[in-house]
Amino acid sequence: MKQLILIACTVFSFAQLAQAQATDSTVVKKEKNAQVEISKEGVNIHIGKTDSTKKDNKGSFPKVSFGLNIEHFDIGLSKYHNGSDFGFPSSYDFLENNNWKTHTVGFDLLQFGVRFNPNFKIALAGGIDWNHIRLERDVTIRPDAAVLTADPSSETNLEKNRFSSRYLRVPLYFEYRSKQDKHKNRFSFVAGPEVGFLIDGKVKQKTDGGEKIKVKDDYNFTQFRYGANVRLGYGGTGLFFKYYFNDVFADNTAPGLEGYKNLSFGLTFGF
Numbered sequence: 186m187k188q189l190i191l192i193a194c195t196v197f198s199f200a201q202l203a204q205a206q207a208t209d210s211t212v213v214k215k216e217k218n219a220q221v222e223i224s225k226e227g228v229n230i231h232i233g234k235t236d237s238t239k240k241d242n243k244g245s246f247p248k249v250s251f252g253l254n255i256e257h258f259d260i261g262l263s264k265y266h267n268g269s270d271f272g273f274p275s276s277y278d279f280l281e282n283n284n285w286k287t288h289t290v291g292f293d294l295l296q297f298g299v300r301f302n303p304n305f306k307i308a309l310a311g312g313i314d315w316n317h318i319r320l321e322r323d324v325t326i327r328p329d330a331a332v333l334t335a336d337p338s339s340e341t342n343l344e345k346n347r348f349s350s351r352y353l354r355v356p357l358y359f360e361y362r363s364k365q366d367k368h369k370n371r372f373s374f375v376a377g378p379e380v381g382f383l384i385d386g387k388v389k390q391k392t393d394g395g396e397k398i399k400v401k402d403d404y405n406f407t408q409f410r411y412g413a414n415v416r417l418g419y420g421g422t423g424l425f426f427k428y429y430f431n432d433v434f435a436d437n438t439a440p441g442l443e444g445y446k447n448l449s450f451g452l453t454f455g456f
Contacts, residue, residue: 252296259427260290289317289451291354303362312354324337346391349389359377378412411429422454430446
């Protein structure tokens with residue numbers, strides 16, 4: 186995960202540098218079916234079908250794009266709750282977590298988009314989300330269990346005890362952006378539904394002696410989740426809010442934990 190964050194930060198830094206050096210017009214480099222686009226809005230890489238045959242410089246719409254498009258790098262906090270109760274459930278006290286170390290990281294990798302005019306666009310994207318719960322107690326979530334269960338850890342005073350899920354995310358974006366201001370930046374508002382498909386779950390522990398323990402399983406996380414996301418941005422930076430309507434854990438795998446949901450929010454880079 187640290188390597189992923191480092192790579193993402195490197196990409197974002199390059200994008201910021203490109204923004205600083207870009208002129209009002211977009212610089213496009215093409216190689217067969219690939220296209221690299223550098224503008225004041227950031228860096229987009231398109232592999233496959235790019236804009237329709239109607240040329241950009243004529244200002245004709247709609248314009249279609251499809252391919253590798255690294256956008257919406259999210260890093261923020263995840264808040265797990267049951268209704269208005271943001272504490273851990275009494276019957277599942279092993280889910281007690283560190284608020285400031287329970288977080289989410291994700292980004293979009295592929296996108297199919299249609300821009301109808303300079304201000305409005307609809308896009309279907311695909312990417313990955315990680316949700317990390319930093320457990321406070323020295324417990325081990327049991328893999329291959331029909332019901333969500335935790336056992337006392339064989340190690341005491343764990344330095345790190347992280348309970349994670351990884352999802353393929355598929356959001357549908359409705360984007361509105363303003364005209365460019367005098368700094369050549371825009372205000373953006375993006376909202377839409379999002380679904381996710383579980384890739385895997387993982388328990389990662391680090392003992393006070395430095396030993397690392399990693400176990401992958403589905404850990405009864407729901408296989409399919411659905412929700413909504415909202416993004417507000419200026420230039421290439423902004424805020425995101427995501428809420429999932431169904432429960433964190435699959436039906437009948439966590440009795441008494443029905444209604445336990447995930448709300449995420451934080452910073453997003455790349456519009």
